[in-house]
Amino acid sequence: MDETQQMHPEYALLARKMFLTILVVSYVPVLLISLTIYLQFRGVYRQKVEDHLVEMVRKHKQQIDAFLHARLADVRFLAQSFGGSTLSEEAFLQRQLAFLQSAYGATFVDLGVIDARGRQISYAGPFKLGQAEYAGAAWFQQAMAERAVISDVFLGLRGLPHFIVAVCSGEGQEAWVLRATIDFEAFNKLVGGIHIGATGVAFIVNRDGEFQTTGPASPIAAAAAFGGYQTCAVDPSRRIHVYSHPDENGVRSIYVTGLLKDRNWLLVYRQQAADAFQQLRRAEKMSLFFFILGGMLIVVMALVISRRMASRVTKADREKEIMRRQVIETSKLAGIGELAAGVAHEINNPVAVMIEEAGWIQDLMEDERISEPEDRAEIQRALQQIHTQGRRCKEITAKLLSFARGSDGSIRRLDINQIIEDVIRLVVQQAKFTHIEVETVLAPGLPPLSGSETEMHQVVLNLVNNALQAMAKDGGRLTVSSEADGPWIVIGVQDTGPGIPAAILERIFDPFFTTKPVGKGTGLGLSICYGIIKKMGGRIEVDSRVGQGTTFRVVVPVPPTAS
Amino acid sequence: MAVATVLIVDDEMGFVEALARRLTRRDVEIRAAYSGEEALNRLASDGDIEVVILDVKMPGMDGIETLAEIRRRFPLVEVIMLTGHATVESGIEGMKKGAFDYLMKPCDIEVLLTKVNEAAAVKRRREERIVEARVREITARRA
Numbered sequence: 130m131d132e133t134q135q136m137h138p139e140y141a142l143l144a145r146k147m148f149l150t151i152l153v154v155s156y157v158p159v160l161l162i163s164l165t166i167y168l169q170f171r172g173v174y175r176q177k178v179e180d181h182l183v184e185m186v187r188k189h190k191q192q193i194d195a196f197l198h199a200r201l202a203d204v205r206f207l208a209q210s211f212g213g214s215t216l217s218e219e220a221f222l223q224r225q226l227a228f229l230q231s232a233y234g235a236t237f238v239d240l241g242v243i244d245a246r247g248r249q250i251s252y253a254g255p256f257k258l259g260q261a262e263y264a265g266a267a268w269f270q271q272a273m274a275e276r277a278v279i280s281d282v283f284l285g286l287r288g289l290p291h292f293i294v295a296v297c298s299g300e301g302q303e304a305w306v307l308r309a310t311i312d313f314e315a316f317n318k319l320v321g322g323i324h325i326g327a328t329g330v331a332f333i334v335n336r337d338g339e340f341q342t343t344g345p346a347s348p349i350a351a352a353a354a355f356g357g358y359q360t361c362a363v364d365p366s367r368r369i370h371v372y373s374h375p376d377e378n379g380v381r382s383i384y385v386t387g388l389l390k391d392r393n394w395l396l397v398y399r400q401q402a403a404d405a406f407q408q409l410r411r412a413e414k415m416s417l418f419f420f421i422l423g424g425m426l427i428v429v430m431a432l433v434i435s436r437r438m439a440s441r442v443t444k445a446d447r448e449k450e451i452m453r454r455q456v457i458e459t460s461k462l463a464g465i466g467e468l469a470a471g472v473a474h475e476i477n478n479p480v481a482v483m484i485e486e487a488g489w490i491q492d493l494m495e496d497e498r499i500s501e502p503e504d505r506a507e508i509q510r511a512l513q514q515i516h517t518q519g520r521r522c523k524e525i526t527a528k529l530l531s532f533a534r535g536s537d538g539s540i541r542r543l544d545i546n547q548i549i550e551d552v553i554r555l556v557v558q559q560a561k562f563t564h565i566e567v568e569t570v571l572a573p574g575l576p577p578l579s580g581s582e583t584e585m586h587q588v589v590l591n592l593v594n595n596a597l598q599a600m601a602k603d604g605g606r607l608t609v610s611s612e613a614d615g616p617w618i619v620i621g622v623q624d625t626g627p628g629i630p631a632a633i634l635e636r637i638f639d640p641f642f643t644t645k646p647v648g649k650g651t652g653l654g655l656s657i658c659y660g661i662i663k664k665m666g667g668r669i670e671v672d673s674r675v676g677q678g679t680t681f682r683v684v685v686p687v688p689p690t691a692s
Numbered sequence: 693m694a695v696a697t698v699l700i701v702d703d704e705m706g707f708v709e710a711l712a713r714r715l716t717r718r719d720v721e722i723r724a725a726y727s728g729e730e731a732l733n734r735l736a737s738d739g740d741i742e743v744v745i746l747d748v749k750m751p752g753m754d755g756i757e758t759l760a761e762i763r764r765r766f767p768l769v770e771v772i773m774l775t776g777h778a779t780v781e782s783g784i785e786g787m788k789k790g791a792f793d794y795l796m797k798p799c800d801i802e803v804l805l806t807k808v809n810e811a812a813a814v815k816r817r818r819e820e821r822i823v824e825a826r827v828r829e830i831t832a833r834r835a
Contacts, residue, residue: 474749477776478704481798485710488801492717514706561751 137443144439151431156424163420167413174409182385182405183369185323186398189331190369190387193319197279197294197390200236200311203229205277205296207240208307213299216242216307222253229309238291238310243269245304254310256287263308268293272306279390281335282313282342289313292341317342320396326407328382329400333389341394373402453660460657461587464594465529468559475558476525479518486511486518528554542577543585545611545618545685552589553609560597564604570621572612579688584661591654592622592681598645599626599679613687617667620683629673637671658683695805696812697721697740701731701758702747702774711745714801720808728753728761735766743811745804747797748775748782756782756789763790768819770811774799 207216207225216222222240229237239254247264263269268280272295280293295308320342323331333341369387383405385398403410465472490511493504528551553569560567578585589609596607605625612619629637636642640656655669662669667685698720702708705726712722723741725731728750735741744762748755759771773786773794783794792811795804 474776477797478707482704482706482710484798485707485714485801489710489714492714511710514710518706562749562754564752 140439140443140446143442144435147435147438148431151434152427155427155431159420159423159427163416167416170412171409174412175406178405178409179371179383179385182325182383182398182400183371185325186331186385186387186396187369189320189323189398190389190396193333193389193396196316196319200294200309201277201279201296203233203237204294204307204309208296208298213242213303213305217251217305219251219253222251226253234315235312236315238312240310241308243306243308245273245299245302250305258286261286268295268308269306272297272308273304281339281393292316313342323398326400326404328404329398331396331398333394333396335394456653457584457587457657457661460653461583461590464587464590464654468555468594472525472529472555472558474562476522479521479525482518483515483522486514540579540581543580543582545575545578545585545620546571546573548582548585548589549609549611549620551586552593555590556593556597560607563597563601565597565600566606568606568608570608570610572610575611575613575618576687578618578665578685580661580665580685588658588661588683589620589622591658592683595654596622596624596626596679596681599624605678614684616687617684618687620685621680622683623678623680625678628675628677628679629671630675634671634673638669695719695721696742696808697723698808699723699725699731699734699738699741699744701725701728701744701750701755703727703750704747711804715805715808718801718805720805727751728755728758731758732761732765735762735769741769742815743792743808744769744771745808746771746773746786746791748773748786756785759786759789759791768815770815772804772807772811 211221211225216225222242226237226240229240239252239256239258241252241254241258241261242250243263244250247262247266247269249258249261249263252258252261266285268278271280272278276297278293278295280295282290282292284290290313291310292313293308294311295306297304297306299305320331320333323329331342335341369385371383371385373381373383375381381402382399383402387396388394389396490508493508493511496504549569549571553567557567593607593609600607603626608621608623610619610621610623612621633642633644638655638659640653642656659669662683662685665685667683670682670684671679672682673679695718698715700708700711700715700722701724702711703726708724708726712724716722721740723734723738725734729752731744731746735744746755746758746762750758753761755773755775759773762769762771770792771786771790773783773791774797775783775786775794776797780796783791783796786794792814793807795807
């Protein structure tokens with residue numbers, strides 16, 4: 130964890146990008162496939178549930194219609210078989226009722242015969258309804274008009290919910306109506322038997338939205354059912370209609386409706402959607418669970434993989450950086466090696482002086498006249514000279530060491546003029562022996578650069594070494610300059626050597642390109658300089674004319690903090 | 693009487709002085725020059741110089757160039773080259789170009805003295821032979 134916390138922002142960004150890429154690449158197809166499968170499955174499942182409900186409602190509708198028609202047929206059979214006068218006898222009517230009740234159970238509550246004026250002539254049943262007046266009853270008027278009727282459910286004279294099945298026989302004043310009361314409870318069982326799940330209920334409403342069976346006792350349900358009724362009425366081609374509507378508690382329910390009784394009644398089946406699609410919901414929940422679990426797994430894997438990759442890249446880059454530093458270090462040492470002859474001579478001179486002075490003291494010591502004051506003074510002088518020359522040696526080794534010492538390559542503020550002077554100090558002795566004049570034109574007060582000191586030394590030393598080598602044969606003038614140019618600092622290294630032919634000018638920055646004999650140059654010097662300066666955000670320009678000399682210009686940006 | 697008359701040529705003033713001091717103590721007559729050009733001028737103006745102790749590496753005219761010039765203009769003068777460790781090749785090159793010998797710098801004073809004596813002896817013998825040859829020539833002409 131420490132490693133990732135310390136991760137350079139650049140690598141953290143890389144890790145984040147990789148993480149997002151892995152996430153998108155793995156998630157998008159999974160999401161698309163899951164969504165497709167889910168939608169497909171949901172559609173199919175809903176269709177299946179609805180088909181099942183429709184089929185059930187259709188069956189019950191047919192069953193109820195059949196029941197009603199059978200009751201009507203029973204009554205019609207009675208009326209047509211026995212005629213008005215026979216049926217007007219209450220005892221006969223009682224027998225017929227008993228007969229029907231023995232055949233159909235408690236379905237038939239009572240029977241009655243009513244004359245054309247609406248008066249009940251005879252009655253068989255548990256209620257005392259003899260002589261009852263039905264002239265004003267809707268079912269009576271309808272029966273007279275349409276010859277047969279199945280009424281809506283109503284309370285009527287007896288104060289209990291029931292409905293009437295009636296047929297009319299005879300014409301004009303001779304017309305009479307045979308009426309049977311169908312028990313509400315018995316009828317209700319036909320509809321009440323439809324129960325699916327926890328919330329599935331069935332009921333029947335009439336054209337006015339009044340319940341014809343025990344309903345859910347909810348105005349919204351009735352209103353919704355009535356809505357369905359109207360839709361069915363408007364579009365009779367759709368015999369079974371399925372729609373969903375929020376119920377009284379705002380819970381969405383599915384309604385399956387079908388018209389009954391010559392489209393006067395509506396059979397409504399209602400079930401809460403959540404209940405109807407319970408299996409679907411369970412499957413959804415399970416899928417969602419696995420989807421989230423898988424998703425979490427993908428996230429974790431993406432996180433682990435991206436971090437691991439980023440840390441590998443970090444490690445590889447770190448190793449590359451170490452390699453780069455080693456190459457720079459090696460080439461720097463090679464550069465110093467090229468200066469070795471000059472430095473060796475520089476060191477050799479004071480050493481030779483010291484040895485001669487020591488020898489001189491020895492010469493004096495061998496003399497017997499050692500105690501003479503002038504001899505003592507001479508020894509003093511010689512010792513002083515040895516001291517001076519010794520210090521000179523120390524300075525030379527110190528400046529060489531400061532150069533050769535391995536640096537950590539850390540970025541710090543650099544005084545470019547100081548760096549140029551360091552390098553010049555190192556090469557000026559050698560230049561002297563090869564007839565090269567060294568000149569520095571340094572602009573004072575330049576802003577500090579940001580970079581590695583050892584790398585910058587390396588760049589300047591390399592360019593200066595190249596210039597010195599170019600002029601080693603015939604001598605010349607080396608001019609090293611520094612100047613500010615807007616947000617840039619320009620370091621110029623100019624020689625008056627033979628120049629670089631145009632044919633190879635383009636290749637001088639290529640690694641391993643060298644014009645020196647085998648074993649004399651690695652061909653890495655300029656390529657390393659180029660790499661260092663490029664890393665600092667700068668560039669190296671070269672202008673060379675054959676016979677006139679070469680100018681290298683190192684252009685480095687001034688870091689924003691320093692400007 | 694001096695062992696020999698020697699011209700020391702080196703750009704390192706301290707070295708020239710120290711060496712001069714020690715050789716003088718060993719009865720060597722010393723002249724000093726601090727560059728190739730100065731050495732040639734000195735040779736031109738001072739006919740006593742028998743041996744030149746010449747540093748190879750000098751700014752301006754270096755040891756090898758100076759040697760070539762001495763050989764051309766003062767063929768009788770013997771030259772002992774002094775080289776640093778890194779420039780042994782130039783010592784050998786000097787031998788090829790007619791130096792009497794070469795020594796590593798810093799060198800043992802006695803060794804140097806011996807070389808100087810040898811070089812001076814060679815020079816003198818050669819001069820004697822030249823004189824003898826001239827005498828013979830003159831004698832032959834008279835006869």
